[in-house]
Amino acid sequence: MAGKVKGSIDQENVCFEEALGKLELIVKRLEKGDLPLEEMLEQFAEGVALSQVCLQKLSAAEERIYTILQEEQGTIKENPLLLGEEEKCKY
Template sequence: MPRKQVAVTSDAQPDFEAAMVELEALVQRMESGELSLEGSLQEFERGVQLTRICQEALKAAEQRVKLLASDGQERDFPPQEDA
């Protein structure tokens, strides 16, 4: 099944889902080995930007969850255990 292509202009910051789709496509292009050194560097730079966007979105979601805790108390998330 083909992945959804997301066009993102330089003016708009993608939302979490769009950033993840773009990041996945970027990784595939880099793993193909067909990019030039300059192209790889540009893709890497964009990947760093997308990663930061995703991290910020996750941090904001975590803050919202803390505020909406069932008893109204702010809590830290417990560390995840490897399954």
């Protein structure tokens, strides 16, 4: 199936929780291992897109937190936000 992935999401307008929920469902389907190969590939592609959406949303949240802390403290002190799963998310 070329082009748009079946069941794909509007990456611009999806919220983090929705993207994460859909990603979790895809992972469960793939872990079962009972899908035809073509459908597994489609699900995998959508999962990759969803994971990118989640990472983008988390990065935006990190920037916003940093900005809020700068405004509150009146000083610039950069402390990178380290997520426990961050190392596992690199592709």
